[in-house]
Amino acid sequence: MAVDLSGYPRVVLGQWPTALEDCPRLTEALGGPRILVKRDDVNGLGVGGNKLRKLEFLIGEARESGVDTVITFGALQSNHARQTAAVCAKLGLQCELILTKSVPRSDVAYERSGNVLLDNLYGANVHICDTEEETVATYERLAAREKTATFPVGGSNETGILGYVAATAELHAQLASISKIVVPVGSAGTAAGVAAGICLLDWPVTLVAACVSHTADESRADITRLASAVANLDGLDLLITDRAVGPGYGIPTAEMWGALRLFARTEGITLDPVYSGKAAAAMVDMIRNGEIGADETIVFLHTGGVPGLFAYAPELTG
Incomplete structure (x- = not known):
C-alpha cells in the first residue's frame, strides 16, 4: 500500500x-x-x-497562514528548538524559543554549549524560564503579536x-x-x-x-x-x-x-x-x-x- x-x-x-x-x-x-x-x-x-522531518509539515502549514514568527518550546538543550531556529533562519522567519530548566543541571557546559549555543548562532530569541508561571506569561506576551505560529514541544x-x-x-x-x-x-x-x-x-x-x-x-x-x-x-x-x-x-x-x-x-x-x-x-x-x-x-x-x-x-x- x-x-x-x-x-x-x-x-x-x-x-x-x-x-x-x-x-x-x-x-x-x-x-x-x-x-x-x-x-x-x-x-x-x-x-x-529527527525534528527536521516534522518541521517540513509544520512550517508548510504555518506559511500557508502567512506567519512571520514561529514560537516553540523545549528544555534548555532542546534539539527541536535548535532545528526550529535553523529552519527559521533559512526561511527568513523570526524565531522565539521558550526554554525551561527541566533538567537538574546548572554547570557551564549544559547552560552555554550544545544546542543553546546554536540557538543563538542561528539568530533565535531565547527566553529561559525558571517556572511554569514564567513560561506561560512569556508565551502569552509573544503570542499576542500578529502573524505568529506556535509549534508544540518536539513538534509533536x-x-x-x-x-x-x-x-x-x-x-x-x-x-x-x-x-x-x-x-x-x-x-x-x-x-x-x-x-x-x-x-x-x-x-x-x-x-x-x-x-x-x-x-x-x-x-x-x-x-x-x-x-x-x-x-x-x-x-x-x-x-x-x-x-x-x-x-x-x-x-x-x-x-x-x-x-x-x-x-x-x-x-x-x-x-x-x-x-x-x-x-x-x-x-x-x-x-x-x-x-x-x-x-x-x-x-x-x-x-x-x-x-x-x-x-x-x-x-x-x-
Whole structure:
C-alpha cells in the first residue's frame, strides 16, 4: 500500500532519503541480530536530527497562514528548538524559543554549549524560564503579536507526525525485510509517525518504542493519540519499554554511556545522551536478554541530537 502525503502543505528542508547504514561490527559485538541504523542524524539543515522531518509539515502549514514568527518550546538543550531556529533562519522567519530548566543541571557546559549555543548562532530569541508561571506569561506576551505560529514541544502534533509517516515509507522502500524498528520516545511524535506509517503500509514489522522521559503507559497513550489521527492502528505490533529512562529525562545512566561508547567504538556513530543514547541502551539490553533474537534484522532510528552531547562534557571526559 502506498503512502500519499501530497495533499498536505510541505516545505522540503532535508536531504532525503537519509542513509540506511549496515553495522556489522556492532552486530558482531552484540552477537547478532543484524543491526542497521537509519541516519536521520545526518540530513543537512541545522546539524541534522529527527525534528527536521516534522518541521517540513509544520512550517508548510504555518506559511500557508502567512506567519512571520514561529514560537516553540523545549528544555534548555532542546534539539527541536535548535532545528526550529535553523529552519527559521533559512526561511527568513523570526524565531522565539521558550526554554525551561527541566533538567537538574546548572554547570557551564549544559547552560552555554550544545544546542543553546546554536540557538543563538542561528539568530533565535531565547527566553529561559525558571517556572511554569514564567513560561506561560512569556508565551502569552509573544503570542499576542500578529502573524505568529506556535509549534508544540518536539513538534509533536497531528501535523508534525506526518514527517515520520513519510520517513517510514522511505525506510520501507530501502529495506522492507526487517523484523523490528527501534525508536526513542519523548514527546512521541516520531514514534507516532512511524506507527501510523507502518499501519498505512500494512507492514508486518514490530515497533519498539524506547522511552526517554515518560513511563511506558504514558508513552503508549501519547503514541496512540497522535497516530490515531492519521491511521487505523488495528493490528499494530507496538512494544514499549521504559527500562532505560533511569532517574528521569536528560539524566545520564551508566547503561546509556555504555551504549553510546559501543556505537562510537564499533561504527563511528555518535549518539546523544538524552534520546538516541537511552534508546540504544534499551535495545542493547533487549538483545543481551534474548528479547530480540540473533536471527532478526532490526533498524535503529537515529534521531540525532549530537550537539547536546557537548552539554554533558564533564561526564563524558571525566
